[in-house]
Amino acid sequence: MKRLNEERTKILFEKLNKYIGSNVKQLIDRPDGTYCFREHRDRVYYMSEKILKFSECLGRDKLISVGTCFGKFSKSNKFKLHITALYYLAPYAQHKIWVKPSFEQQFLYGNHIPKSGLGRITENTQQYQGVIVYSMSDLPLGFGVAARSTMDCKTVEPLSTVCFHQADIGEYIRSEDILF
Template sequence: MRPLDENETTQVFEKIFKFTGNNLKNIVENPSHEGPDPSPGRYCFRLQRNHVYYVSESLVRRATNIKRDNLVALGTQVGKFTKGGRFHLTIQGLGLLAANAKHKVWLKPTSEMSFLYGNHVLKGGLGRITENISPGDGVVVFSMADVPLGFGVAAKSTQDCRKMDPNGIVVLRQADIGEYLRMEDEL
């Protein structure tokens, strides 16, 4: 497990910024109260086998006693780097994104299952949507009970959504919590 280099950090922060906006500051400066130290530590990003983890510094110090080959995971996985060197967010980071999301979409109960089966969010299934969403913005998808279901990229702006056909795509799905069942062999 090692710290991210400058290029990797830039890619991770750009991707997270797309979903959190200025709330990225809350993620980076979040105090950690884990460990034996009475003073709060910080959270940091670490890389292990192309997977990026969000973990407290206290836990990182304790994990140095474990051999790299034997360390499977540490903290919350936020994403991974592909073989081509690009960074992709994974569903395990949904809790972090949902707590700091800038743009949100709420689904009607009738369209939740469709989203959890891997489909995009359609206008007909939209319950609520935050204002000032532009095409290409990162969006976190919630149920009407404020349970985070996944995330994706806005296909249309908030204003365009009001004029759309009910079968028009509002959010292009990137990840959803249904992946835990669909891809349980890989996860």
């Protein structure tokens, strides 16, 4: 496990800032201890400092994963959040979209959210703002990017897209590797 360099740290925090704003500080300084981000094979892991100390005993070649995988850097140095980060980011989300029960399954299949599937949206959500998608019973379902601002959502046609799909909890099933 190695520390992220300055460039990658900046890219990671910009991506997290898109979804949770200034609450990134609360991810690191938590009441139950100090947490940190470490990189291993282009993946970024989130873990407590206690777990980090235990993982330093293992060699890099023997280590597969430590902590929670927050995402991965691509070869072009772009960061993509993984769905495993959802439960850490959801409590700190500044912008949220709630999906109607009739459209939850469609979102979990990887579809964008049209206005007809929109239950509620946080006030003052800007266009292209990162949002956390919830069911109407406040269960976090995934990540998205607002295709329209809150004001535009009120006047748009029912079949127009209001949120672009980024990741959802259905990916666990869709991307499952079958080993024979």
